[in-house]
Amino acid sequence: MDLDDTFEEGHMHLALGELDEAAALYRRCVEMDPKFFDGWHALGMAEMKLGHYPAAIAAGERAVALRPNDQLGWSSLSLFYVRNDQIKEAEAAGAKARILSWGGKVVKDDGTRPLDGLIKP
Numbered sequence: 001m002d003l004d005d006t007f008e009e010g011h012m013h014l015a016l017g018e019l020d021e022a023a024a025l026y027r028r029c030v031e032m033d034p035k036f037f038d039g040w041h042a043l044g045m046a047e048m049k050l051g052h053y054p055a056a057i058a059a060g061e062r063a064v065a066l067r068p069n070d071q072l073g074w075s076s077l078s079l080f081y082v083r084n085d086q087i088k089e090a091e092a093a094g095a096k097a098r099i100l101s102w103g104g105k106v107v108k109d110d111g112t113r114p115l116d117g118l119i120k121p
Contacts, residue, residue, distance in 0.1 A: 003032050007039060014046060022046045030062075037066045037073070044076060053084035064093075068107040071100040 010025035044059035
């Protein structure tokens with residue numbers, strides 16, 4: 001099964017409430033392509049729904065590392081941190097999501113990170 005089919009099958013299992021199966025398929029996706037943002041994001045969501053908060057955080061951190069200017073990635077990571085009672089980290093991730101929603105950037109086109117040092121967990 002190719003990446004797209006595996007990802008879609010993961011969605012089917014997620015929709016049916018079969019969270020362990022969904023997480024396993026999303027995990028397979030990121031094994032096939034470690035740079036697959038949507039796979040990392042979906043894996044984080046599935047792990048969160050399973051109550052595996054550290055695993056959700058790890059997947060969310062991989063997602064935002066791949067797309068540091070993705071508002072949904074930072075919003076989801078904030079939620080994962082909240083569920084794991086890491087409030088300062090959640091607030092920092094949420095602030096980045098908010099800045100992105102205003103049109104700002106976490107990483108500029110030249111690779112600089114203007115928020116580093118300003119928003120800390």
